[in-house]
Amino acid sequence: MRGRPRDPRVEEAILRATLDLLAESGYTRLSIEAVARRAAVSRPTVYLRWRSKAHLVHEAVFPDMTAEELPVPANATFAEDVRHLVDGAVVYLSRPEVLAATPALMAEFADDPQLHRLMAARLDDRIRARLREHVAGAVARGEVRAGLDADVLLDAITGSVLFMLLIRPADAHRFAGALTDLLLHGLLTP
Amino acid sequence: MRGRPRDPRVEEAILRATLDLLAESGYTRLSIEAVARRAAVSRPTVYLRWRSKAHLVHEAVFPDMTAEELPVPANATFAEDVRHLVDGAVVYLSRPEVLAATPALMAEFADDPQLHRLMAARLDDRIRARLREHVAGAVARGEVRAGLDADVLLDAITGSVLFMLLIRPADAHRFAGALTDLLLHGLLTP
Amino acid sequence: MRGRPRDPRVEEAILRATLDLLAESGYTRLSIEAVARRAAVSRPTVYLRWRSKAHLVHEAVFPDMTAEELPVPANATFAEDVRHLVDGAVVYLSRPEVLAATPALMAEFADDPQLHRLMAARLDDRIRARLREHVAGAVARGEVRAGLDADVLLDAITGSVLFMLLIRPADAHRFAGALTDLLLHGLLTP
Amino acid sequence: MRGRPRDPRVEEAILRATLDLLAESGYTRLSIEAVARRAAVSRPTVYLRWRSKAHLVHEAVFPDMTAEELPVPANATFAEDVRHLVDGAVVYLSRPEVLAATPALMAEFADDPQLHRLMAARLDDRIRARLREHVAGAVARGEVRAGLDADVLLDAITGSVLFMLLIRPADAHRFAGALTDLLLHGLLTP
DNA sequence: TTTTAAGCGAGACGGTACGTCCAGTCTTAAG
DNA sequence: CTTAAGACTGGACGTACCGTCTCGCTTAAAA
Numbered sequence: 146m147r148g149r150p151r152d153p154r155v156e157e158a159i160l161r162a163t164l165d166l167l168a169e170s171g172y173t174r175l176s177i178e179a180v181a182r183r184a185a186v187s188r189p190t191v192y193l194r195w196r197s198k199a200h201l202v203h204e205a206v207f208p209d210m211t212a213e214e215l216p217v218p219a220n221a222t223f224a225e226d227v228r229h230l231v232d233g234a235v236v237y238l239s240r241p242e243v244l245a246a247t248p249a250l251m252a253e254f255a256d257d258p259q260l261h262r263l264m265a266a267r268l269d270d271r272i273r274a275r276l277r278e279h280v281a282g283a284v285a286r287g288e289v290r291a292g293l294d295a296d297v298l299l300d301a302i303t304g305s306v307l308f309m310l311l312i313r314p315a316d317a318h319r320f321a322g323a324l325t326d327l328l329l330h331g332l333l334t335p
Numbered sequence: 336m337r338g339r340p341r342d343p344r345v346e347e348a349i350l351r352a353t354l355d356l357l358a359e360s361g362y363t364r365l366s367i368e369a370v371a372r373r374a375a376v377s378r379p380t381v382y383l384r385w386r387s388k389a390h391l392v393h394e395a396v397f398p399d400m401t402a403e404e405l406p407v408p409a410n411a412t413f414a415e416d417v418r419h420l421v422d423g424a425v426v427y428l429s430r431p432e433v434l435a436a437t438p439a440l441m442a443e444f445a446d447d448p449q450l451h452r453l454m455a456a457r458l459d460d461r462i463r464a465r466l467r468e469h470v471a472g473a474v475a476r477g478e479v480r481a482g483l484d485a486d487v488l489l490d491a492i493t494g495s496v497l498f499m500l501l502i503r504p505a506d507a508h509r510f511a512g513a514l515t516d517l518l519l520h521g522l523l524t525p
Numbered sequence: 526m527r528g529r530p531r532d533p534r535v536e537e538a539i540l541r542a543t544l545d546l547l548a549e550s551g552y553t554r555l556s557i558e559a560v561a562r563r564a565a566v567s568r569p570t571v572y573l574r575w576r577s578k579a580h581l582v583h584e585a586v587f588p589d590m591t592a593e594e595l596p597v598p599a600n601a602t603f604a605e606d607v608r609h610l611v612d613g614a615v616v617y618l619s620r621p622e623v624l625a626a627t628p629a630l631m632a633e634f635a636d637d638p639q640l641h642r643l644m645a646a647r648l649d650d651r652i653r654a655r656l657r658e659h660v661a662g663a664v665a666r667g668e669v670r671a672g673l674d675a676d677v678l679l680d681a682i683t684g685s686v687l688f689m690l691l692i693r694p695a696d697a698h699r700f701a702g703a704l705t706d707l708l709l710h711g712l713l714t715p
Numbered sequence: 716m717r718g719r720p721r722d723p724r725v726e727e728a729i730l731r732a733t734l735d736l737l738a739e740s741g742y743t744r745l746s747i748e749a750v751a752r753r754a755a756v757s758r759p760t761v762y763l764r765w766r767s768k769a770h771l772v773h774e775a776v777f778p779d780m781t782a783e784e785l786p787v788p789a790n791a792t793f794a795e796d797v798r799h800l801v802d803g804a805v806v807y808l809s810r811p812e813v814l815a816a817t818p819a820l821m822a823e824f825a826d827d828p829q830l831h832r833l834m835a836a837r838l839d840d841r842i843r844a845r846l847r848e849h850v851a852g853a854v855a856r857g858e859v860r861a862g863l864d865a866d867v868l869l870d871a872i873t874g875s876v877l878f879m880l881l882i883r884p885a886d887a888h889r890f891a892g893a894l895t896d897l898l899l900h901g902l903l904t905p
Numbered sequence: 906t907t908t909t910a911a912g913c914g915a916g917a918c919g920g921t922a923c924g925t926c927c928a929g930t931c932t933t934a935a936g
Numbered sequence: 937c938t939t940a941a942g943a944c945t946g947g948a949c950g951t952a953c954c955g956t957c958t959c960g961c962t963t964a965a966a967a
Contacts, residue, residue: 148916149958171445252439255361297513301495308494311441323487331521338938528942529932551825631881632819635741677893681875688874703867711901718911719963
């Protein structure tokens with residue numbers, strides 16, 4: 146490690162400012178200029194760490210956590226697990242910074258394949274991998290229909306909740322239960 | 336109607352340019368400046384018709400169609416209908432302009448409640464209303480579990496497909512079938 | 526002529542601010558940023574008219590005058606004319622804006638051939654052309670040695686005065702007389 | 716003398732890089748950053764030796780030579796000496812680094828009085844002092860008009876040549892002779 | 906020999922300015 | 937009397953350098 150080491154307080158202050166501004170003003174109105182100002186840091190210092198607003202926001206909203214992440218609680222039954230997953234998705238995605246950042250970052254994918262890869266990989270490593278194992282266990286125990294694709298389940302949970310929160314947030318409180326039932330039992334009469 | 340009449344070709348050219356640029360460069364890189372340039376029109380001419388980039392894109396990507404829209408085909412069984420809905424969502428949301436515009440417009444909701452209302456209403460009037468009737472019929476015929484919320488179903492289909500297309504488009508071809516099965520039968524073993 | 530016409534007060538204010546800042550802070554410390562601020566104008570508005578700091582300063586310090594320029598006064602004798610030319614050069618080049626701008630613009634020639642051509646041409650059209658005629662007349666009258674090159678004379682006057690003002694301005698008040706004598710009679714004993 | 720001694724190759728490399736970049740790109744485009752890069756040296760190392768770009772360039776272009784400098788050749792007649800001085804000025808000031816640096820350094824005088832003093836003193840000690848003696852001798856011998864100011868003569872030579880080289884270098888080859896004649900004999904008919 | 910002061914490279918950092926792009930609003934002439 | 941084009945303010949972009957700083961490592965004279 147050569148050269149003057151980075152001051153960790155700088156990084157903290159920038160990420161903190163990013164989250165605050167995201168929650169206050171949304172993604173579009175967030176500017177690197179404003180983040181730097183709020184963090185009492187110069188603009189070039191921000192660019193020293195993140196190549197763009199999108200990367201900065203990604204880091205702030207989806208930090209590269211290790212194992213202490215929320216993931217896949219182990220309850221008595223897989224049905225309970227699904228219920229917890231859906232509830233967790235609603236809670237997490239409802240946070241103003243997260244709700245503001247997620248669709249915006251996805252909109253940037255077209256312009257920034259690197260961001261796409263980074264975000265997909267982070268989700269994959271953290272969440273999908275565990276859910277796959279979890280589903281495999283439940284299938285082995287006979288709880289879950291063989292052939293269930295864990296990735297499809299995750300997309301169904303995350304995508305449905307996100308879309309609902311964005312397009313008709315008034316229904317958020319009733320949504321989790323209904324979605325859970327749909328995913329567990331399907332819509333056809335038995 | 337006094338004064339010089341609007342040239343209808345101007346409107347066409349602007350919307351055409353918007354769709355082209357969306358598909359080519361994505362939402363972020365699309366600017367009203369660039370649209371005006373491509374449409375061989377001045378910037379104020381665009382502002383005369385649409386209040387912002389978001390409204391312009393909304394008009395271009397989700398035009399205010401009447402009844403000739405794709406929605407809710409009536410097949411022999413409701414299961415068939417669901418399958419068609421999912422397939423249709425994949426096809427429609429895969430179009431580059433649509434895929435680029437949708438998350439971006441959703442990201443603008445925070446800054447522009449009017450846009451939010453407009454987009455939600457358009458979806459509601461066109462699609463949700465019909466799906467509600469359709470579900471009611473299927474429930475009455477005993478095909479579908481009583482208590483199924485048509486809005487939840489729609490969010491589940493649209494949200495899941497959109498999320499999948501954005502985050503891991505490589506799986507698009509296998510997704511529709513798996514999602515349809517999950518929605519029809521649920522994930523638990525019968 | 527379509528569109529909104531340029532506001533002439535904008536041009537005035539920018540040139541005025543440029544001259545003021547030149548005199549106050551010199552060329553290096555002058556920034557387009559500061560000029561815009563002082564002129565109460567936005568930076569892009571400055572760039573709308575001049576491509577660089579050098580071109581702006583050139584316009585401000587050496588405006589494209591027509592005939593009302595100082596040039597080549599017609600006195601009783603050519604010797605008197607030379608004396609006036611030297612005095613005029615001292616007075617003009619002593620002005621802080623001019624003294625600050627001239628060497629700086631010349632230093633930019635290496636980077637900006639267009640500026641070089643512009644500045645040379647402006648000097649040529651305004652001053653050199655007239656001095657050539659004037660010298661020709663004096664030669665015809667027998668006042669001046671045949672073969673005197675008017676351009677060399679101009680360079681000798683301007684260059685000597687400028688160099689002196691820059692390198693040892695303390696001598697400015699004694700310089701004009703000494704230089705005039707040297708140019709008129711030469712340094713050799715008769 | 717404690718501590719690690721300075722590596723003399725570092726100084727050399729920096730000055731070499733400075734001269735090269737001056738000749739290639741001119742003074743404005745020269746940056747300490749670029750010099751350091753070219754000399755394979757870190758930026759702080761440059762600042763360890765010179766306070767600014769101007770001082771660095773001054774050192775590179777006008778090094779503090781002692782007696783082996785070009786000045787004031789002693790020929791048979793003073794007229795010959797003048798001719799040599801003018802020719803020497805043309806040759807020296809034509810070198811690209813010198814021609815690029817000279818006006819730029821003069822432009823910095825306004826911001827940096829120390830640089831002004833340094834440069835004036837170096838010229839004074841090296842050249843003016845000798846020329847004064849030389850002129851005194853020629854006056855004593857009766858070759859040169861009494862009252863000739865050696866400093867004015869030096870300014871006339873240096874300033875005229877420099878101005879000509881900067882503003883209309885195309886005439887460089889014809890200039891020396893014409894200027895010499897003018898300085899020796901004056902412009903009036905005898 | 907072991908200090909120990911300086912040289913040096915690398916990089917971080919707060920600044921300032923750059924030149925550009927775009928957003929919106931205005932002013933004017935054309936239709 | 938609206939449409940349409942250019943001028944204009946203003947904000948932000950991403951980059952280049954500046955000059956200073958903190959490190960860690962190297963070098964060689966002094967202790």
